[in-house]
Amino acid sequence: MVEEPAIQDVMGDFNNTGSERTAGGPVLDAAAMAELRALDPDGKAQLVKRVLATYQGSLARLTEQLAQARAAGAWEQVSRVAHTLKSSSASVGALGLAGVCADIERLLRAGDSVSVQPLLDRFGSETGRVDQAVRQALEQLEAAGT
Amino acid sequence: MTLHGVSQETNDRRPTVLLVDDDEVNLLMTAAALKDRGFDITSVPGGEEALSKLASWTPDVVVLDAIMPGLDGFETCIALRNMPGFDNVPVLMLTGLDDEASINRAYQVGATDFFVKATQWSLLAGRLRYLLRASRTRQELERSKAKLARAQDLARMGSFDWWMGDGRSFVNGLELSEEGLRVFGYGPDDRVNLRDMLRMIAPTDREPLVRLARQILYQVSVIATDVPMTLPDGRFRIIHVEAEPEFDEHGHCCAYTGIVQDVTDRRIAEDRIRHLANYDALTNLPNRRQLIWRAERALEFGRRLGHQVALLLIDLDRFKIINDTLGHAAGDELLMEVAFRLRGCVRHCEQLFEGVIETAGARSHRTLEAVGRLGGDEFVALLPEVTDEADAQRVATRILEALREPVVVAGQDCFATASVGIALFPRDGNTVADLLRNSDVAMYAVKSQGRNDALVYTPRLASRGREKLQLESALHKAIERDELVLYYQPKVDVLSGRMVGVEALMRWRRGDLLIQPADFIPVAEETNLIVPMSEWAIRQAARQARIWADAFGFADSIAVNLPNRMFERTDLVEQITTAVREEGIPHGMIQLEITETGLMKDLARVMPSLHRVKDIGVQIAVDDFGTGYSSLAYLTHLPITELKIDRSFVRELGVVPQSMAVVTAIIALAKSLDLKVVAEGVENQRQMDLLYGEGCTLMQGFLFSKPLPPEEIQPWLEQVVLPKKAAWIPSVSKVLSGADAEVDVGRRS
Numbered sequence: 001m002v003e004e005p006a007i008q009d010v011m012g013d014f015n016n017t018g019s020e021r022t023a024g025g026p027v028l029d030a031a032a033m034a035e036l037r038a039l040d041p042d043g044k045a046q047l048v049k050r051v052l053a054t055y056q057g058s059l060a061r062l063t064e065q066l067a068q069a070r071a072a073g074a075w076e077q078v079s080r081v082a083h084t085l086k087s088s089s090a091s092v093g094a095l096g097l098a099g100v101c102a103d104i105e106r107l108l109r110a111g112d113s114v115s116v117q118p119l120l121d122r123f124g125s126e127t128g129r130v131d132q133a134v135r136q137a138l139e140q141l142e143a144a145g146t
Numbered sequence: 147m148t149l150h151g152v153s154q155e156t157n158d159r160r161p162t163v164l165l166v167d168d169d170e171v172n173l174l175m176t177a178a179a180l181k182d183r184g185f186d187i188t189s190v191p192g193g194e195e196a197l198s199k200l201a202s203w204t205p206d207v208v209v210l211d212a213i214m215p216g217l218d219g220f221e222t223c224i225a226l227r228n229m230p231g232f233d234n235v236p237v238l239m240l241t242g243l244d245d246e247a248s249i250n251r252a253y254q255v256g257a258t259d260f261f262v263k264a265t266q267w268s269l270l271a272g273r274l275r276y277l278l279r280a281s282r283t284r285q286e287l288e289r290s291k292a293k294l295a296r297a298q299d300l301a302r303m304g305s306f307d308w309w310m311g312d313g314r315s316f317v318n319g320l321e322l323s324e325e326g327l328r329v330f331g332y333g334p335d336d337r338v339n340l341r342d343m344l345r346m347i348a349p350t351d352r353e354p355l356v357r358l359a360r361q362i363l364y365q366v367s368v369i370a371t372d373v374p375m376t377l378p379d380g381r382f383r384i385i386h387v388e389a390e391p392e393f394d395e396h397g398h399c400c401a402y403t404g405i406v407q408d409v410t411d412r413r414i415a416e417d418r419i420r421h422l423a424n425y426d427a428l429t430n431l432p433n434r435r436q437l438i439w440r441a442e443r444a445l446e447f448g449r450r451l452g453h454q455v456a457l458l459l460i461d462l463d464r465f466k467i468i469n470d471t472l473g474h475a476a477g478d479e480l481l482m483e484v485a486f487r488l489r490g491c492v493r494h495c496e497q498l499f500e501g502v503i504e505t506a507g508a509r510s511h512r513t514l515e516a517v518g519r520l521g522g523d524e525f526v527a528l529l530p531e532v533t534d535e536a537d538a539q540r541v542a543t544r545i546l547e548a549l550r551e552p553v554v555v556a557g558q559d560c561f562a563t564a565s566v567g568i569a570l571f572p573r574d575g576n577t578v579a580d581l582l583r584n585s586d587v588a589m590y591a592v593k594s595q596g597r598n599d600a601l602v603y604t605p606r607l608a609s610r611g612r613e614k615l616q617l618e619s620a621l622h623k624a625i626e627r628d629e630l631v632l633y634y635q636p637k638v639d640v641l642s643g644r645m646v647g648v649e650a651l652m653r654w655r656r657g658d659l660l661i662q663p664a665d666f667i668p669v670a671e672e673t674n675l676i677v678p679m680s681e682w683a684i685r686q687a688a689r690q691a692r693i694w695a696d697a698f699g700f701a702d703s704i705a706v707n708l709p710n711r712m713f714e715r716t717d718l719v720e721q722i723t724t725a726v727r728e729e730g731i732p733h734g735m736i737q738l739e740i741t742e743t744g745l746m747k748d749l750a751r752v753m754p755s756l757h758r759v760k761d762i763g764v765q766i767a768v769d770d771f772g773t774g775y776s777s778l779a780y781l782t783h784l785p786i787t788e789l790k791i792d793r794s795f796v797r798e799l800g801v802v803p804q805s806m807a808v809v810t811a812i813i814a815l816a817k818s819l820d821l822k823v824v825a826e827g828v829e830n831q832r833q834m835d836l837l838y839g840e841g842c843t844l845m846q847g848f849l850f851s852k853p854l855p856p857e858e859i860q861p862w863l864e865q866v867v868l869p870k871k872a873a874w875i876p877s878v879s880k881v882l883s884g885a886d887a888e889v890d891v892g893r894r895s
Contacts, residue, residue: 039178055171088171
């Protein structure tokens with residue numbers, strides 16, 4: 001479960017598996033979220049909220065960085081951004097995005113800047129979905145008064 | 147080995163972790179997860195921040211994300227390792243799962259371990275704890291290494307390894323630890339090989355050592371030996387080497403590992419202790435312990451090689467007197483000089499300790515030969531091999547000879563003669579204790595025979611000793627049980643035919659036996675019982691004088707024999723005074739007799755007493771006169787009143803012509819000194835006549851009366867003397883005068 005999901009899983013059956021796994025939403029993996037909550041069981045440290053907020057901030061920043069690097073053809077920069085986003089996405093349960101990032105990083109490290117293009121497009125839409133899911137989750141937390 | 151104190155401390159405290167990750171989400175979660183698992187987390191988002199943090203703080207462990215913008219994990223790790231004090235802080239590198247390059251690199255840059263980034267926090271926490279434990283163990287190891295080094299330095303000790311090199315040779319493979327090098331005065335960077343070591347050993351010691359080393363290597367045994375060495379800086383040191391063999395997988399010895407230690411000081415101290423334990427502090431001769439040890443070894447050799455061993459017990463004759471009169475310092479001085487002389491009488495071997503002798507060759511028992519001091523004025527000469535009794539006697543003679551010359555102590559000549567008792571192994575004893583006891587018996591026999599001589603032990607001496615012991619204890623009881631009696635032998639004046647006094651003679655009524663003085667007085671003299679016996683005799687004589695005075699008007703004196711030591715007592719005058727006062731008789735009724743030999747033995751010591759005794763009116767007679775060696779010069783000044791001619795001259799009168807000359811001389815001497823002269827042991831008329839002819843009229847002997855029990859004196863007087871019924875009484879025998887005497891005597895006999 002901790003292992004990064006293979007690209008096929010992410011691309012082929014992401015929604016399905018997502019909707020099957022979670023009650024709260026398809027994008028953020030429920031098991032990962034549960035794990036996150038388990039780190040702060042009584043919510044005293046507001047860890048879930050802080051992690052999600054941090055993630056939201058870095059997602060926006062990194063998406064922007066990646067877009068700029070892509071436009072400039074700075075593939076190494078793109079790879080590093082994908083690497084960073086990969087692990088933090090996996091941490092909050094954004095397994096789909098994590099998978100996309102992993103594939104981008106792997107292809108670019110192999111020097112393949114051609115095959116990576118459709119994945120980069122996919123990265124754009126995936127970040128939007130994740131951002132929305134995170135926002136929803138934060139709103140729910142807000143509503144629950146935590 | 148973990149130290150309890152250290153692990154306790156770290157267990158009580160949350161381990162501190164510096165967490166470095168550019169991914170804020172990860173940083174947050176990892177921090178939260180580790181905090182939850184008991185760690186104290188400090189998070190920083192990059193390498194630069196991490197290094198600035200570490201400038202002022204050292205966490206227990208550092209966790210680095212490998213891939214970070216700016217200073218990445220690897221570069222951070224390199225920088226960190228270069229900071230002072232961070233050589234051993236554990237660093238955990240976080241890498242991707244499939245990132246083998248990063249894993250390898252992590253180790254290259256000095257990371258302690260790697261961990262694949264994941265959300266399995268328990269695994270991460272477990273890995274961190276493992277790193278902390280390993281680090282603590284390592285710290286303890288470092289600490290104990292440092293302690294060991296310090297302890298080794300203090301103990302002047304260091305370790306070494308010595309391994310077998312090419313051709314199975316041990317010549318080149320030597321490595322000393324820093325402390326080990328220091329033992330020899332080398333610096334930490336000096337290189338030393340086996341040849342350098344051997345060069346520090348004196349050539350005479352080198353060969354046996356190499357031989358020993360060969361033997362040890364051949365037998366693959368443990369090395370433990372002391373090696374005397376002259377270090378490169380010229381200091382002489384004794385280096386103790388101790389090592390154990392190590393074995394390769396085939397069981398062959400491939401190396402030795404062990405320690406070297408400078409044991410010079412210890413050896414010096416040990417030698418000193420051993421010397422103190424084995425040698426007499428005053429004379430520096432072997433003491434009792436060392437002597438007994440040597441004697442035991444000598445007996446072992448004697449048993450094995452079948453030869454005789456001699457033990458000579460040497461006891462000084464007059465040490466106590468010297469010590470008492472000249473003081474202990476003089477006594478010590480005398481003992482030192484005696485020790486020096488005795489040492490010259492044997493092949494004295496100085497230093498000899500346990501273990502040395504076994505290796506010294508076939509005649510090595512010869513090195514046991516020594517003179518030692520048993521204590522006080524008692525010395526022993528141990529002769530580890532003698533061919534016969536005469537051999538031992540020769541040494542004894544040499545010893546007596548060496549002590550014949552006077553010793554000057556406290557500015558004065560002292561004669562320190564000795565009595566020597568000799569015992570031979572195996573004839574006179576199989577153990578050291580037996581030999582010591584029997585040499586003691588022989589030595590005492592010498593003492594009782596007049597000292598300054600040597601005697602070989604014989605069983606007869608021992609049995610005599612036993613008899614003496616029995617006699618001694620019986621004599622003690624004799625005084626308590628009133629078994630002593632005085633017999634009295636009259637002294638007569640043949641001119642007037644009257645009794646002029648009696649001599650009291652002691653007898654011992656032991657059961658039915660009446661024991662003569664010759665059989666118990668010597669023992670009494672030796673044991674000092676003579677003192678109470680003499681005191682009793684004075685009192686008893688005074689009592690008898692009273693009885694006789696009352697019975698028949700006795701008004702002469704009773705002569706009591708006293709040994710010279712009674713005259714050395716300061717209370718002699720009081721003794722006599724008390725005795726005569728109790729009986730209400732004048733002092734003059736007690737006369738004292740001292741033998742010529744006793745008188746001259748220590749004239750200076752008895753002289754004051756003689757004067758005091760004479761001053762209170764007690765007369766003194768010199769007994770057995772003519773047998774000793776009187777100093778005529780002294781004789782004129784002595785406060786004596788009477789000389790008694792020894793019975794041996796009287797017995798030979800008319801038989802051996804020289805006796806007449808002696809008797810004549812004594813009589814002339816007495817006359818000229820205005821002393822009375824009494825002839826003892828007069829047994830026949832002829833002797834009496836000859837004495838009378840020379841002008842000696844006072845006599846004592848069987849011719850007149852044997853010694854009588856006190857109650858028979860009065861009858862003797864009444865039945866023999868008063869009726870003038872005896873042949874010696876002038877009215878019966880004719881009046882003897884002038885030149886006719888001899889003619890008359892001749893006709894009569």
